Amino acid sequence: MSQTVDRALSILPLLAEGPADLGQVADRLGVHKSTALRLLRTLHEHGLVYRQQDQRYRLGARLFALAQEAVENLDVREIAHPHLVALNEQIGHTVHLAVYEESEVLYIDKVESRYPVRMYSRIGKPVAITVAAVAKLLLADLPEAERRALAEKLDFPMYTSRSIPNAAAFLKELATVREQGWATDLGGHEESINCIGAPIRGADGRVVAAMSVSAPNVVVTAEELLALLPLVRRTADVITREYSGQAPRQEGRA
Template identity: 80%
Template sequence: MSQTVDRALSILPLLARGPASLEQVARNLEVHKSTALRLLRTLHEHGLVYRQPDQRYRLGVRLFALAQEAVESLDVRAVAHPHLTELGAACGHTVHLAVRQEDEVVYIDKVESRYPVRMYSRIGRPVAITVAAVAKVLLADLPEPERRALAERLDYPRHTPRSTPGPAAFLEELARVREQGWATDLGGHEETINCVAAPVRGPDGRAVAAVSVSAPTVAAGPDELLRLLPLVRRTADAIGAEYSGKTPDARSRPADPRGEHP
């Protein structure tokens, strides 16, 4: 990297900590004020920095716009897929990635289980929104007025005796999911299928997707599946960190699937 580009880029993290004067920028870069001024003027022309009335410099709005465009251009499925594959290899069960699209939650990726009994689900197919763990995770993240409005207009089919019976129960469940940060579907859609899910969070902290592990009871009972929850959450955190451009720490890396009950 050229010295000029390196110096210009070094200004941005400095200003991220707060407005700085020309003298502060020059001192931080260890250059003459004329050099610092030339770099700041170039960044200002591109909207990456802004000179305030008090003559100090701060980050420009163009930088924030570029960051938002970069995030929006990311394909969360492309980012997530290697993590989903690793999760599937670690636990052996079916792994899904889902996103919310208006009043639906849709699977956008799937890693099949390693055993012969396969779970019927298809990429692009909406989930059973009032019972699915991925749906609960995504809808729990909505502001309360949106949650209430959505809960009131949904239908509540009784797939099994454990299905969510109506709006009040659904809102109560979403409040619990919002507080604990994960969700389950223990026989709510199919009596013999259990599922745990965790949110993938974007740079603003909002849930952009949900990761789940599902298994038939013959392969993993509810207690066994719940023991995988720490692994599912670490995987979701790792996806969110990469999607947001952050460096995941050790807590975000998938590990041995034999976690403790949450």
């Protein structure tokens, strides 16, 4: 809609691939160097882009700060967090919280199992949308049309032999998930990892987030993990109740 802004923003994903110099940016944008320079300068002033010693540009620090603040303002996350921690303390495995947005599913919180300390950095990473339990839960609740459209658009990479192979199978799986109110991923993403998940709903009954528990089958078998399902669903329900409870997001700040 706004050409100038559009061009400027196009620089960001470009730099996400790695640092680039002025000429490269100008070329990839298809604009004059001087134009690219002005855009980069503006991005720079806002801290979204940083210029390293060799004069090349890369993504800047404010990006983190923004993503940071954004995630902290998500009220589902805030409400859910203590419950996720409690669940984690009880059963020990990794617990995830995810939301759906603009054809992507992404983790917005994670509590690590007591295993080798993993990176915080997976938060924000797009989820394997065709196989993850949380993805199934979130997509299963989309309106029919949107669900169908999305399924058509997706790729179905065969991470493992048990990955969901195509749109038809995917839609069928979503129907099941929708029906039963919980979801699994049994080795569909990584051969040895199983997940079980349950939905968190808003006051209107729509699914606003999904949580899951993941564990490698060297630790617990799929059956043992499934035995935890009632506990997981109960946790999700508690969060749902608190989230849809009153109306704590009635007003922002002023």
